[in-house]
Amino acid sequence: MSRPADPKAHSALVAAARAEFVKKGLRGARIEDITAACGLSKGAFYLHFASKEALFDEVVQALASAMRALHSARTVGLEEVGAERGRLTARDVELRTPRYRRYLALETEFDQQALQMMWEHRDTLDVLIRGCAGTAFEGLVWTFLEEEVARARAEFQAMQRSGAGRGDVEAELFAELAVGAYFLVGKRLSRLAERPDLEAWASTLQRLIHGGALASRGAPGLAHARRGAPTRCGRPVGGRTAAPRRPAKRRRTP
Amino acid sequence: MSRPADPKAHSALVAAARAEFVKKGLRGARIEDITAACGLSKGAFYLHFASKEALFDEVVQALASAMRALHSARTVGLEEVGAERGRLTARDVELRTPRYRRYLALETEFDQQALQMMWEHRDTLDVLIRGCAGTAFEGLVWTFLEEEVARARAEFQAMQRSGAGRGDVEAELFAELAVGAYFLVGKRLSRLAERPDLEAWASTLQRLIHGGALASRGAPGLAHARRGAPTRCGRPVGGRTAAPRRPAKRRRTP
DNA sequence: GCCGTTACTAAACCGTCGGTCAGAAATTGG
DNA sequence: CCAATTTCTGACCGACGGTTTAGTAACGGC
The missing domain is CATH 1.10.10 (Arc Repressor Mutant, subunit A)
Incomplete structure (x- = not known):
């Protein structure tokens, strides 16, 4: 009945x-x-739903668990490869050894998964970033990021200890930049109508973060990293009319 | 009277x-x-004030003109040095010639000014980023950034043409990353209680963006770039209590 | 068909907040 | 001190929007 x-x-x-x-x-x-x-x-x-916030909470929880899943997958993945093939050394980086390439591939894979996840939740992410000021969800996105920054910092510090990461850079700042880069790209996803080539984005970002923007002096692995033409950046979503300025009404100040 | x-x-x-x-x-x-x-x-x-929005507009205009001033100062500054000492070549980058160092110093100087400006307007920036969804100021910050990205892209493309910038990276993506890095740092400023060492931040960021995170193989200029110990990242502003979750009330769905 | 149950509608309810305005208070010139 | 003038106050209005609720209708079981 x-x-x-x-x-x-x-x-x-x-x-x-x-x-x-x-x-x-x-x-x-x-x-x-x-x-x-x-x-x-x-x-x-x-x-x-009990309220507007309760609905949003439901959506946020879905995002949060996707992030947690990815986060721990990354941690155990890295540990596994570490146990199996050993830690990265300065020599690995210098000579682009198979071990270096293995680590690189692993990172790329996880970065791609992260981008994919961000793509699926791009609307919620966008709201968390710029649409929940003054609500209970305020700042939640920063606690998410903080965890990623902590992970990235720890990884980079390990690389620094083994000589693989440059020593003249504060690990914290590096981590912020690296996580921030993905964060920014994720932010940008919310302004795209259709899914861009996230795989290419991930590897381009990685090349930039690892190798920098300056032309390198005949570095090996440069040709191998190239995959056809550099990737285009996708079309922005339609709408969004021109610059909003001066909502001004009249003013009374003499 | x-x-x-x-x-x-x-x-x-x-x-x-x-x-x-x-x-x-x-x-x-x-x-x-x-x-x-x-x-x-x-x-x-x-x-x-005529309204809340009119007040905010006044504040935003102040920020906008500060940005415009910086933007054009950068353009003319770059043109001047270009006319005076010539364009950057692959050789300049490889050998870290005086010309390369001149360009580097110029960029650092402007980046520091940009950070300083962001520091002064950090609250307004913060509101534009995450506090004006659904208002007339929505998206204004992206039009600001778009201009900077366009400038950075043009500069990087010029570097690519002369061989100074690596060719296997899309200029657009590089520009987004570079501008985004400063943007992110600016964003972070709003969570700090006191002014961090912005000068050190600027040069660290520049080193990362130009040279990447990997240890370089005895690159010249590395020692010169170092300035004492790597910089700490500042104290976050007090307050901001723990993770806000589940604003939940009762639910009626069976 | 009829009954009980539950999804759903429409409208009322009520707190909140931007904006207004009549009058009180303050200041200056005389 | 008085008058003129402007600042400032705080009660008030009206719109808006989240939440509640009385009433309606769809559905399953008999």
């Missing part, structure tokens, strides 16, 4: 809410707009 | 508003909180 709920209602609400959150931010999104987008009434919203 | 306005009222309101904007975002900041912070009543606000 009893009337069954529209099986699509819940997911439709989530989808509409995500779109609305991206457009107006968590605070600015209106329940009525969300429900109207799925042909429901405002009241129906509260049959499925 | 007539009663003169409190001469400090205007600037006090601006200061209080900036603080409130950072705390709650443009939308979330309440006029009454702003005026209360300077011991004024809500009505007094409208003697000085």
Whole structure:
């Protein structure tokens, strides 16, 4: 007995809410707009979620667990290769030994997975970054990043100890830059209409971060790193009209 | 005749508003909180500003003109040195010639100025980045960045043509990374209580961006780039309590 | 068909906040 | 001290939007 709920209602609400959150931010999104987008009434919203924040929390939890999964996969992956093939040394880096290449491939793979994850959750990420000021979710994205920075710093410090990482750079700053680079690219994803070549992005970023922007003096591995033409950067999503300036009304100050 | 306005009222309101904007975002900041912070009543606000947005606009214009000034200073500065000492070549980079060092110093100087500017306007930047979703100022910060990216891309492409920049990297992606790095650092400034050693940050960033994170094979100029111990990263501003999760109330979904 | 249950609707409710305005307070010139 | 003038106050208005709730209708079981 009893009337069954529209099986699509819940997911439709989530989808509409995500779109609305991206457009107006968590605070600015209106329940009525969300429900109207799925042909429901405002009241129906509260049959499925306790509040706007509860819905957003659900979405954020999905992102958080995806991040945790990736984070620990990376840690154990690195440990496994470490146990299996030994730590990276300065010599490995200098001669681009198979061990160096193994580490490089591993990192690339995880970076690609990270980008893929960011692509799937790009709307939520965007809201966490720039759409939840003054809410309970404020700063949550920084705690996420902080964990990644800590991991990257530890890895780089290990490389520095073994001579593989340059010693004249503070590990913390390096980690911020590296994590930040991916973060930025993730941020940019939210402005793209269709999925760019994330795999190429990952390897380009890695080349830049490892080798720098200056032409290297006949470094080996440069030709091997190249994969066809440099990659284009994707089309921005349509809309977003021109520069918004001066919402000005009249002024009364003499 | 007539009663003169409190001469400090205007600037006090601006200061209080900036603080409130950072705390709650443009939308979330309440006029009454702003005026209360300077011991004024809500009505007094409208003697000085037409609206909350008008006040914010005033603050943003100040930032915008500071950015424009820096932007054009950089362009003319680069042109001057170009006319005076000639363009950078692959050889300059390889041998770290005086010309290379001149360019490097110039860039460092402007980067430091940029960081300094960002430090002074860190609160406004922060609001533009993460506190104005769904307002008229939405996306303004990206148009600012877009200009910088365009400049960086053009500069890097020139370096690629002359062989000074590595050719296997898309100039656009490089430019995004480079501008993004400063942007991120600027973002981080808003979480610091006191001014860090921005000069050291600028040169570390430059070393990373130019030379990469990997230990270089006895590259010249490495020792000269080092300046004492690697720099610490500053103390975060106090407050900001632990992870905000589950604003949850009760749920009604069966 | 009828009944019980539950999804859903429509409208009311109510707190919040931007903006207004009548009057009180302050200052200056006389 | 008075008058003129402007600043400043704080109660008020109205819109907006999240949440609640009384009522409606769809569905399953009999």
